[in-house]
Amino acid sequence: MSDNNQKMKTPAMPRGGGPGGHAPLVTEKAKNFKGTLKRLIKDIGFQKYAVIFAVILTLGSTVFAIVGPKMLGNATTEIFAGMMGGMGINFSKILSILATVSILYLISAVMNYGQQLLMADVSQKIVYKMRTDVKAKLDRLPLKFFDRHSHGDILSRVTNDIDTISGTLQQSLTQIISAVATIIGVAVMMFSISWLMALITLLILPIAGVITQFVVKRSQKYFKSQQKELGLLNGHVEEMFGGHTVIQAYGKEKDAVETFDEVNERLYQVGWKAQFMGGIMMPLMNMVNNFAYVLVCVIGGVMAINGRISIGDVQAFIQYSRSFSQPIAQVAQIASVLQSTVAAAERVYEVMDEEEEAITAKDGVSLKEVKGGVVFDHISFGYNKDVTVIKQLKLDVKPGQVVAIVGPTGAGKTTLVNLLMRFYDVDSGQILLDGTNTLDVPRNDLRKNFGMVLQDTWLFNGSIRDNIAYGREGATEDDVVKAAQMAHADRFIRRLPQGYDTILNEEATNISQGQKQLLTIARALLADPKILILDEATSSVDTRTEAYIQQGMIALMEGRTNFVIAHRLSTIRNADTILVMNDGEVVEQGNHQQLMAKNGFYADLYNAQFLGEDLQEQGA
């Protein structure tokens, strides 16, 4: 729903056997039910002994509890006989019956407790392993996967879907076993008392089943509608609130409310029906229960008169018929519970089955003293098979040179970054680092030689110190401070109440955008790479910080080979080579003078900055 499925649902309190159980509201269908189920069972296999033991405990607990009502009935019969017979009640016999019953109930409770403990452990361990496995798998997947799937979707699979599976394991599994056992056990007990009454009572079963199915189907329909309307409402609210400025500016508040009312009303109409249908199960089952109750009382009463059944048995029968409806409802819901769980498992397996990043350098060549010379040797690349974005690029970068990458927004400047870092691999040609084909170097080793400072300043939820030290293992406090000083970040860090220990909160909103950028520069400085990839874009930063960032970037660029996504004219003009990109392709290449002389795309771009106004005067 609206929270982007990024929060896990609060875990439900385990109510093993409590009203309703764990049935979901809207059932999702799995694509390959059998296959996924088999696989799921296999994955649970490492806990199979615990599960089997828990099942045995469940069965035991159910069996011990089932006998209870019959025995209590015997006590009642004793009392009744004592009363009717006029000889007084045989208390010692009653005592022994009650003592036996008590022990049985106690054993049943202990077994039940044991089973719950066990399943709690088991399901958590399974979930733990699943989360670990999925995370490990994600680590092996190529960047392509992450660029193609929304973060929310991936997150949902690791959290929500695994949570669904855990809930089912913890509750539903044993619930179903106990429900089935109860139904069978109760039926057996009832038949042992009186097959006639049992038969009549059991006729209630199919009726209960039909009612359950009917209700479930109808409520499904309404729940689906409700979800849909909620989604629409959500979307509308998001849009209206997100675009509040525009709505106010253009006086569209009334219109917004009108549209809202429409959706809200529809939601109401479908919502109350959904709530109603959702809550109707209990009263209906209760009605069935009551009818059975009446039948048992009447028929049992008549049979008792004729001596064909004892009073105690009637009492027992009443209790048994009462305890039928809940297990039936639980079994009826098993289908939808299973469906949801398998559907969830399927989504998790989709991730597990993704193609992993190709390891092209098994016995990798290790790079020695890297100087920083990069050669692009006729490389071609495309994100899709049909669209080549880089065609036969040839470029020779000597150590310490600056390559400026320019072009309009969306021109594809990050493609080169992706290729250099081997986030994606070239389709043909090779990229050489100091003469070695980068495909032959294991990715980890290769990346040690690169540093990245991007426009998107990623920092994690840790201290400022940890964030800066991210760049180098075993960095000392001195190293960190020196890097911060070089990046002009030290001053503002010391002004913060906790200084270097300040924990950056989620989304790092406790420091400004400009300060974040300074930290990423410090991080890169500390890493001290031979080759730097730098995105000069700085948006929404005040002049002073802008100046610091510039100085920091200049300091960063010294003594390294630099690939700069350039926004500053000075950088562009002084670069050794300029790669001009448009629509994802490299359209021109050369230094400033050469490109101006060509009078092509680059020249246009450059001139437009200043001569735009003059165009108007000339043209008009």
Place this chain on the structure above:
Amino acid sequence: MTKLFKFLKPYTRWIILVLALTMVQAFSQLYLPDLMSEIVDKGVVGGDINFIIQTGLIMLAFSVVVSVATIIARLYGAKTGVAFARDLRRRIFVKVEGFSLHDFDQVGTSSLITRTTNDVTQVQNVMVMILTMMIFAPMMLIGGLIMALKTDIALSWIILVAAAVLGVVIGVVAGRGLPLFKSIQKKIDKVNLVLRESLTGIRVIRAFNKEKFEEARFEEANADLTGTSIKVFRIMSFMFPALMLIMNMTTVAIVWFGAHRIDSGAIQVGDMMAFQQYVMQIMFSIMMATMMFVMIPRASASAERILSVLNIENEVLEPKKPLEAKGSCGCVTFNNVSFSYKGAEKPVLKNISFEAKPGEITAIIGSTGSGKTSLVNLIPRFYDVSEGEVLVDGVDVREQGKEALRAKVGLVPQKISLFSGSIKENLQYGKSDATDAEVLSALKTAQASEFIDTLEDGINARVEQGGANFSGGQKQRLSIARALVRKPEIYIFDDSFSALDFKTDAKLRSALRKEIDHATVLIVAQRVSTVMNADRILVLDQGEIAGIGTHKELMKTCDVYKEIVASQLSEEELGDE
């Protein structure tokens, strides 16, 4: 939570109906064991089959009554609960639509969305539960107690003991379990956080070879969550078996003590059987009630959040007797304007005075936080000044009706907002009856024709939510076209050209100059190249005017301006000019 009950007033009749029906339901249900005991004590003992059958029929009748009463009660309970939610939602929405930008910032857009949707749903669910089950449980409890006492007072002591033990068990388990639940939620959030970070920062992580580090972080959070979860569920596992045991042992006790009571002739067998059922009902009601009490705190939190939104006072109010502007020249005057956010220490704007006339381009430049956007937001009265006055067409904006005032302004805000619908519909926001020709003309001026023409449906092409199917530059151009369609007297462009490349930016400004040369134009910008040719440039530094003048004048007189220019252009470029 209870504070929200006042919104239930329109449904009082329904609620009374629900209460009445629930009472009928409870008492009818409780009457059944009574009838059963009659069957035993009179029918069976007396060997009277007819009596049994008659009583059976009465029981059947009451069962039907129970079911009918329950179903109707549930119906109205559901209707009331959901209607209540619908009304609440509407209240919040209408309230928010009247919010000033500051109010929005205080709560946060995503929080507002959550409050309108999720929080209302939480409250709704609890409300429906209250109306259906929570009324029922206490009634059954009280009714059951009455029936039990009616049957045999002495035996009823068992209920007290059983209830006490029940209370202790629930109390202990819940007392230890519930705080752990809170901590589980936090740990879930932590796992989510680590995961989300590793997704958003995947390039950085892999670039810095920090995969192992991230793995360790995740492992820690995962293990922590698992450990606490196991602890909680172990505690909670105790609850259900314990409760079942208490119920069962209570039954045993009833039989034992019941036997003695029967022996002394105080009650009969049927009474004892009925008693058992009453006690079951009572215990069950207690359990139901406690389980529901768990849900209420969660809804309370939601209720708090909803109320805090509803209690926000609107700052920018309509004037009681709106004045009409003197003409429609589009003249904007700031007289000694100062502005601070409510409760803020430092003012955002200090002593701003200037005039913007039609046919002129007034540019506003300054670093982030210098107050540029706040300044222009005062013109359509998104905020009210703290000191001084803002005049539009000679009349203070606070005296003018909001709708009339805003009709004079075409705003292109910094954050682009497009809505789901067609391009034409989006542009019609500016003018609701704009014709196709007007729309196309505006698009042409905004340099958007080149991509509109490539779309199959042209101006009827669909815009997805938030304009997601268009690039940043395209969205900006559409946003500008929207303002153009309106043909207002005053244009405000708040950093509206930033996503455009230099070439398009220049062409656009040329076209605009031609089209709207009669209007008052205010441009807020970061790029010096955008403002260089304005008729008047306002340089803002920390909320105050550091300089007003043309580019050439400011280059001579204003240090702040020189600084800004220097950071964007190199000396040679300046020399060329």
